[in-house]
Amino acid sequence: MSAAVATVGTTSLWDRIRTYSPPPRFLPLIVTIALFAGMFGAGSVRYENFGDPQVFLSLMINNAHLIVLAVGMTFVILTGGIDLSVGSVVAMSTMILAKTLQSGWSLPAAILAVLVVSTLLGTVLGLLIHYFDIQPFIATLAGLFLARGVAYLISIESIPITDETFMKWAYEPLTLWSTYWIRWSVVVALVAVVVAAYVLAFTRFGRTVYAIGGNESSAMLMGLRVGAVKVGVYAVSGFCAGLGGLLFALNTPSGNSLHAVGMELDAIAAAVIGGILLTGGRGYVFGALVGVLVLGVIQTFITFDGTLTSWWTRIAIGVLLLVFVVIQRLMTRRQAT
Numbered sequence: 001m002s003a004a005v006a007t008v009g010t011t012s013l014w015d016r017i018r019t020y021s022p023p024p025r026f027l028p029l030i031v032t033i034a035l036f037a038g039m040f041g042a043g044s045v046r047y048e049n050f051g052d053p054q055v056f057l058s059l060m061i062n063n064a065h066l067i068v069l070a071v072g073m074t075f076v077i078l079t080g081g082i083d084l085s086v087g088s089v090v091a092m093s094t095m096i097l098a099k100t101l102q103s104g105w106s107l108p109a110a111i112l113a114v115l116v117v118s119t120l121l122g123t124v125l126g127l128l129i130h131y132f133d134i135q136p137f138i139a140t141l142a143g144l145f146l147a148r149g150v151a152y153l154i155s156i157e158s159i160p161i162t163d164e165t166f167m168k169w170a171y172e173p174l175t176l177w178s179t180y181w182i183r184w185s186v187v188v189a190l191v192a193v194v195v196a197a198y199v200l201a202f203t204r205f206g207r208t209v210y211a212i213g214g215n216e217s218s219a220m221l222m223g224l225r226v227g228a229v230k231v232g233v234y235a236v237s238g239f240c241a242g243l244g245g246l247l248f249a250l251n252t253p254s255g256n257s258l259h260a261v262g263m264e265l266d267a268i269a270a271a272v273i274g275g276i277l278l279t280g281g282r283g284y285v286f287g288a289l290v291g292v293l294v295l296g297v298i299q300t301f302i303t304f305d306g307t308l309t310s311w312w313t314r315i316a317i318g319v320l321l322l323v324f325v326v327i328q329r330l331m332t333r334r335q336a337t
Helices: 002-009 013-019 024-046 053-062 064-078 086-102 107-131 136-154 164-171 184-202 204-214 216-221 226-251 263-273 285-305 311-336
Strands: 174-177 180-182
Touching: 024 285, 024 311, 053 064, 053 180, 053 184, 053 285, 064 086, 064 184, 064 204, 064 226, 064 263, 064 285, 086 107, 086 136, 086 226, 086 263, 107 136, 107 226, 164 226, 174 184, 184 204, 184 226, 184 285, 204 216, 204 226, 216 226, 263 285, 263 311, 285 311
Parallel strands: none
Antiparallel strands: 174 180
């Protein structure tokens, strides 16, 4: 006993730091944060003004809608599912918002209509997936076509949004300090991240989400409300897609059926790069936030360089996605053995 106390007492702070090893569950998130910090640092060295704090804030402003989409996708992927409909729901949401405002609805009523329709669509997809045992890929693919079709049904032309209050939210800057500013869309996105993190970490719903992703059969045997939670995560994803559509409309104050084509793939890529296991049961919503920032910093690299086409964004995302999927595979194999 006394020898053990003496051994602990002789361990220096440097030795503790040198021998510290983070819990394995945090490693993917740490890797993603290190990747973002490395890319941002490299850009600051290579390009003038890249390290300006406003560049980071602009990353948040330009990708606020994608952050909210990635939050909803995090819930779905943690259960082992996928949601391919969110990009089309974003387009449909912008069209519903623009059309209802054009028809004379008040702004709160138009926003409520967007959120109710998108949440209902997500709920229906969740019911189909759980109670009819339809693969999430197929059910949400149907949702993708359905939402895009509804957007085209509303109008094939772009509808401008001219509501004064909405335009004020879209363009009014929120000064943080000195000349640095953000927009309301960033506030909404960060609130969504915080609420999602709380729900996943401290509520029964969140613990059940992880349990379903870990082993759905075991979760059912434990008496957890698997069906309600599975339907719930798709409802959350639909709600986030509607909210993302509202934030997207703040960036481009219009409704357009061609908005957000392929954005569901960006949300999935952000979640995977953020360390969320595609097979479910592991990951953090904060990782999805950092994943979105990684995608954003790639685009910023290309903008600052000025000699590369935007297609290099897709190439870089594809490479990163492959690398992270391989890392996930190696980690799950090691744990299985």
